[in-house]
Amino acid sequence: xxxxxxxxxxxxxxxxxxxxxxxxxxxxxxxxxxxxxxxxxxxxxxxxxxxxxxxxxxxxxxxxxxxxxxxxxxxxxxxxxxxxxxxxxxxxxxxxxxxxxxxxxxxxxxxxxxxxxxxxxxxxxxxxxxxxxxxxxxxxxxxxxxxxxxxxxxxxxxxxxxxxxxxxxxxxxxxxxxxxxxxxxxxxxxxxxxxxxxxxxxxxxxxxxxxxxxxxxxxxxxxxxxxxxxxxxxxxxxxxxxxxxxxxxxxxxxxxxxxxxxxxxxxxxxxxxxxxxxxxxxxxxxxxxxxxxxxxxxxxxxx
Ligand SMILES: NC(=O)c1ccc[n+]([C@@H]2O[C@H](COP(=O)([O-])OP(=O)(O)OC[C@H]3O[C@@H](n4cnc5c(N)ncnc54)[C@H](O)[C@@H]3O)[C@@H](O)[C@H]2O)c1
Numbered sequence: 598x599x600x601x602x603x604x605x606x607x608x609x610x611x612x613x614x615x616x617x618x619x620x621x622x623x624x625x626x627x628x629x630x631x632x633x634x635x636x637x638x639x640x641x642x643x644x645x646x647x648x649x650x651x652x653x654x655x656x657x658x659x660x661x662x663x664x665x666x667x668x669x670x671x672x673x674x675x676x677x678x679x680x681x682x683x684x685x686x687x688x689x690x691x692x693x694x695x696x697x698x699x700x701x702x703x704x705x706x707x708x709x710x711x712x713x714x715x716x717x718x719x720x721x722x723x724x725x726x727x728x729x730x731x732x733x734x735x736x737x738x739x740x741x742x743x744x745x746x747x748x749x750x751x752x753x754x755x756x757x758x759x760x761x762x763x764x765x766x767x768x769x770x771x772x773x774x775x776x777x778x779x780x781x782x783x784x785x786x787x788x789x790x791x792x793x794x795x796x797x798x799x800x801x802x803x804x805x806x807x808x809x810x811x812x813x814x815x816x817x818x819x820x821x822x823x824x825x826x827x828x829x830x831x832x833x834x835x836x837x838x839x840x841x842x843x844x845x846x847x848x849x850x851x852x853x854x855x856x857x858x859x860x861x862x863x864x865x866x867x868x869x870x871x872x873x874x875x876x877x878x879x880x881x882x883x884x885x886x887x888x889x890x891x892x893x894x895x896x897x898x899x900x
Contacts, residue, residue, distance in 0.1 A: 599623040600819065601662040601704075603649055603695060604669030605642070606633025609709070609762075611769040612808045613666065613815055614642055620816060627658050628669060637769060649691035652698070659698040664819050666707045667695045670739075673776035674713060677735035688738030689745075696749045707818060708746045708759045710828055711739045712804075712868060722871040725830055732863070743828050750826035758818050758825050763832035763870060767808030767890065768897040780805070780842070780891070784898045787850040797860035799840035802867045804832040807890035813882050814875070823878055832870035837887055845888055849895050 600617055604610045605626030610633065617624045618641050626638055629648040638644050647654040649669050659665055670688050671677070677684035692708070699706040715723055716732035731737040743759055750757040764778070771777055772785035783793050814831060817823065847853050885893070 598664065598819075599625065599662045600664040600666060601625040601627055601659055602666045602668060603627045604633065604667075606630055606635065606637050606644075607668060608767075608770040609765060609808060609811060610668045611637040612767060612812050613668070614639060616812045616816060618642060620820075622819075625658060625662065627655065632672065632771070632774065634771075648687075649694050650686060652694050655694055656698045656701060659695075659704060660702050662702060662704050664705045664707065665695060665699045666709075666815060666819075667692065668709050669695075670709070672735070674733045674735045676776055677733055677738065681734035684734045684738050685741075688735070689741040692742040693745055696745055696755070700749060700753050700755055703755075705756045705758070705819070705822060705824075706746065706749070707815060708742060708757070710743045710759060710761045711736065712761050712763045712830065712832070712870070714740045714743065714761065714828075721867055722834060722869045723830060724871045725828060725874055747826045750824075756822065756824050758823060759828045760814070760831040761828050762811065763804040763806050763830070763868060765806050765808050765811055767894050770808070770894075772898075779839070780894065781898070783842070783846065784895055787846055787853055788898060790852070792854040792856050793843070794856050794858055795839055795843075796858050796864060797866075798857065799843065800838050801864070802836050802838045802869065804835045804869045805837050805842075805887055805891075806832045806835070807885055807887075807894075809890065810882065810884045814879055817879055817882060825878060829874050829878060830870045830872070831875055833872045833875070833884060834870055835887055836867075836869050842891070845891050846895070849892075 606628040624642040713736035716730040766780040770781040772781035
């Protein structure tokens, strides 16, 4: 079975590609290396260095693939606020291009959306029936990707599975760019003996999801061909505060230095999913406890 992964040189993509290869799949990576890294690409995978805006290359790459996992995206909320058109181009038009190529080949199409689509809807825990109120161009572009994926399933019978990712963490996540996520940034700072900064009192909570769980869900989605064109929230109702994260990090880095800064405008205080649907669709997926996954991640970064 041949699987093409857009964004396969990025954080989630690298973890997924390694696992797909281990399970004996033929893997093609389609990535323009805008945030992904060439050194992450295993030699056993085919690599096409191109953008999803290049439709010729994309159609050619996808035409013999059974499955397309579409992870390629221009990430980061602040970056989308600075340059909404570039975000729209890659995340909306690019997603349309991937769907159109998948339609041509009849591939099983798996899409990665984001919990940011809930935006100003503050109701907790989140579930899939709630109203979406995107606050940023990034969230709007992911919402458009969800809508297009649903439309392709309904209009053309394309086999589609759509997930909304929450805060994913784990090995291969980059700590070193301007828009890095909080966990890799903190771990890297601790390893270098640098001070950690928290905006607010640290009581804000996140539904952190280990990348190994995300990979297991996608593998199961591929092997059992579990179709669900309406988005499925991929998070398990974790309710971890940033201060709790610090407590675990403190065990590894006893001299940890933390500076509390005023809260940032627009930061969401709490994020939590109701995992009823993901558990019903994927009852066999077992998960590590957050403490165990964070420890694995810290060990990976140390090594
Ligand atoms: N990591 C999270 O917590 C999280 C949360 C919600 C949603 N998501 C979504 O999951 C997906 C994977 O996220 P990630 O954390 O691995 O991000 P990442 O930035 O590490 O990976 C994205 C990959 O896409 C590639 N890419 C960007 N623009 C491209 C283009 N025009 N053509 C081809 N490739 C392109 C990048 O080079 C990179 O390798 C993204 O769609 C992201 O929006 C991630």
